[in-house]
Amino acid sequence: MSAPTMAERKACWAARDEFWRCLDTHTEDAPRCEKLRRSFESLCPQQWVKYFDKRRDFLKYKEKLESEGFHPAETAGKS
């Protein structure tokens, strides 16, 4: 399986960005963006979908930290 070409990479990134924009407008309401999700999954290699999903999680977490601050879990009290 050869690596995606530049054109394929750009198509994948565009589909990902559209899907993420949809998630942003519908505040992570995944079922509303089902069609875009399918398009994203068809245009990107499976590994990349997994990678971008993790990246999305990380970016959202980072955003949350920056706006809400860090609250360590209650169970972290045991030393």
Add this chain to the structure above:
Amino acid sequence: MALALLPARCLRRLPRLLPAPSRGLSGARGGPPSALPLGRRVAVVAAVGGAAGGAWLYLRARKERERRERRQRELRALALGQGNFQLVDHRGQPRCKADFRGQWVLLYFGFTHCPDVCPDELEKLSRAVELLDRDAALPRVQPLFITVDPERDDVAAVARYVRDFHPRLLGLTGSPEQVKAVSGAYRVYASAGPKDEDGDYIVDHTIIIYLLGPDGLFLDYYNRSKTADKIAESVRRHMESYEPLLD
């Protein structure tokens, strides 16, 4: 007491020797005797301010210079990238490190199945080289890409990959042992992730662009946050102040 011995006519003169108490406070004639005119005062303040500002700028420039020199000493002590490497370029030609002697090199380690980081960094690298190309007085920089995924990135794969970037970008690959040797020499971390059903996997790796001088030694590095402009500026500074690290 001596005053009692003076004749009366002398005593009559004494009051005039004492200053009249009211003079100087009302400023009737030109104000306090020790003041400078306004223009002169402005000039003095400007001179002192200018001297202070000049001193501050000088100290700041000196601090920046010392910081750069300290960084250079540290990088030199690291002496990354020593030893030879034996790889194959994307045209199938064998290449070793000595082939790049005499050239300035901007080097990036990546892999062709990379989702986004490698294309971004190679775009940035290409842009930095383009910016430097614009100055005809500077030597031409050789952009270099070395794969950290030799299992999949054979010569053909690397050739397909590099043609999307700067025309001078040269891709290098080799056997897993050869690639491991060169990534070890540059202390590049690379770790292949788990394979999925297609056999596809992502290689986690250090994201750095390395600058090598004409003697083949590592001079500087640029991480993801450095823009193409900053990289070009830094390379130019290195070129202008270059002294060979080895004899």
